[in-house]
Amino acid sequence: MASIELQNVNKWYGNAVHAVREISFKIEDGEFFGLLGPSGSGKTSVLRMLAGLETVTEGDILFDGASVTDQTPQQRNIAMVFEQNALYPHMTARQNIAYPLKIRGKSKTEMDEMVGDVARMLHIDHLIDRRASQMSGGQQQRVAIARALVRRPNLLCLDEPIAHLDTLLRARLRGELKRLQRSLGTTSVIVTHDPIEAMTMTDRLAVMRDGVLQQIGSPDEIHNRPVNAFVSQFFGLHSMNLFRLEGLRESAGRFSGSLNDTHAEVPRSAMAHADKSDRLLVGCRPHAVEVVKQGETPPADTFRITGRVYVAEPLGEVTLVTIQIGDLTVQALDARKRDYAIDEEVTVAVPQSALYAFDTETEETVAFGEGADMLPDADLRAV
Ligand code: ADP
Ligand code: MG
Numbered sequence: 001m002a003s004i005e006l007q008n009v010n011k012w013y014g015n016a017v018h019a020v021r022e023i024s025f026k027i028e029d030g031e032f033f034g035l036l037g038p039s040g041s042g043k044t045s046v047l048r049m050l051a052g053l054e055t056v057t058e059g060d061i062l063f064d065g066a067s068v069t070d071q072t073p074q075q076r077n078i079a080m081v082f083e084q085n086a087l088y089p090h091m092t093a094r095q096n097i098a099y100p101l102k103i104r105g106k107s108k109t110e111m112d113e114m115v116g117d118v119a120r121m122l123h124i125d126h127l128i129d130r131r132a133s134q135m136s137g138g139q140q141q142r143v144a145i146a147r148a149l150v151r152r153p154n155l156l157c158l159d160e161p162i163a164h165l166d167t168l169l170r171a172r173l174r175g176e177l178k179r180l181q182r183s184l185g186t187t188s189v190i191v192t193h194d195p196i197e198a199m200t201m202t203d204r205l206a207v208m209r210d211g212v213l214q215q216i217g218s219p220d221e222i223h224n225r226p227v228n229a230f231v232s233q234f235f236g237l238h239s240m241n242l243f244r245l246e247g248l249r250e251s252a253g254r255f256s257g258s259l260n261d262t263h264a265e266v267p268r269s270a271m272a273h274a275d276k277s278d279r280l281l282v283g284c285r286p287h288a289v290e291v292v293k294q295g296e297t298p299p300a301d302t303f304r305i306t307g308r309v310y311v312a313e314p315l316g317e318v319t320l321v322t323i324q325i326g327d328l329t330v331q332a333l334d335a336r337k338r339d340y341a342i343d344e345e346v347t348v349a350v351p352q353s354a355l356y357a358f359d360t361e362t363e364e365t366v367a368f369g370e371g372a373d374m375l376p377d378a379d380l381r382a383v
Contacts, residue, residue: 001186001187002029003063004050004187005024005026005062006046006059006061008024009022009049011057012057018211019042020042020045020046020211021211021212022059023046023211025206030185030187031203033205034189034192034204035189035190035191035208036192036206036235037193037208037214039193041209043159043191043192047159049061050078050189051073052068052071052078063155076154077151077154078155078156079148080156080157080159081141081161082144082159082161083163087144089131093132093135093143094128096144097143097150104151114150118150121180121183122145122176122180123142124139124142124146137164137169138165141162141165149184149186156189158190160192161173162197163193170197174197177190195234195237198219199235199237204217214228214230214231215227215228225368227365228363228364229242229281230363232283236285238287238320238331240284242282243280244279244281245257246259246277249278255270257280262307262325263305264304266280266303267352268352272367273367279360280360281357283356283357284355285369286333288369289331289349289350290349291338291347291348292304292348294344299351302352304348305325306348307323307328307346308325309340309342309343309346310322310324310329312334314337318335318337319337320332320333321340323348354370355369356368
């Protein structure tokens with residue numbers, strides 16, 4: 001186990017691709033850390049540099065305060081699990097898991113004990129004498145994880161380890177990996193493009209975009225206090241809805257603006273974040289949206305704009321309503337579970353306290369909405 005630090009790390013592939021740009025952060029000993037970002041954002045490059053599988057173009061990597069930048073993966077004592085596992089198909093689970101111990105010259109008794117322990121933890125003890133080629137994808141991935149953990153590495157590197165499994169299995173392995181990591185306390189880094197994986201499993205995570213670190217924090221911090229519009233849309237069970245308004249004006253003490261030529265009512269408090277050109281960028285999570293049907297009175301002091309129901313999808317305790325406003329799509333979670341007709345005209349109403357505001361140019365967050373952590377449980381199960 002070790003603490004890990006990246007200092008001003010850059011990765012260039014040739015002269016053209018600057019895949020990782022000046023990244024610095026620290027991972028505490030025993031932490032489960034996530035690297036999250038869209039495809040091509042540089043996550044795998046960072047992980048491979050941590051592992052020693054890829055050279056660092058500029059900068060330094062430290063394990064427990066000492067530079068390992070020029071060390072091999074073996075010297076760093078890291079273990080890695082990839083999306084596509086690299087098990088020996090003709091070997092049994094036991095032989096695969098024991099392999100890293102065997103090449104380190106462990107005795108048979110030691111090996112049996114260590115393999116038995118990790119196999120029980122991963123619920124594969126009943127498969128222990130089956131060949132890898134005769135196992136399902138999920139079983140193979142458990143064996144690959146067992147093989148990575150059996151020799152107690154300083155750092156466990158996981159690159160999209162469960163991405164290709166089916167939904168139910170993924171949800172199960174997510175929980176098991178978290179439990180296992182907690183009980184072993186092995187410093188671990190997982191690369192994923194799936195915000196749900198990053199959110200549910202990790203202690204803290206780094207969000208990346210185009211090789212640039214956007215934000216580091218706990219899942220709750222990043223969810224509730226995203227640093228910019230990109231993070232707010234990328235992270236979370238449901239993206240932040242964003243409303244880009246222009247032509248803000250006041251009339252008889254009320255404020256309004258337009259979004260793709262559609263009229264919107266703007267609460268007074270949000271006007272503080274308007275730019276010099278009378279534009280405003282605000283957002284809210286879907287649970288904060290109230291869907292107001294025709295004939296109902298929208299609540300006062302709300303951001304309001306009218307559109308049409310694109311589709312409504314029941315998620316058990318709540319209904320996910322997608323509303324089309326010009327070419328903008330807005331999502332709402334309706335806890336009242338009302339019926340919606342396709343193309344029904346509805347008004348989206350957002351209490352001013354739930355609104356986030358972003359700089360219209362840089363898209364950095366300038367004000368946080370309240371209560372962004374009130375995600376209904378039903379929703380998690382639906383994913
Ligand atoms: P991610 O894991 O987030 O999808 P990667 O770290 O794999 O991102 O890639 C980041 C960028 O670097 C991408 O633009 C990718 O095409 C490029 N890249 C990755 N590996 C190589 C390589 N071996 N040679 C050239 N370009 C690469
Ligand atoms: Mg990758």
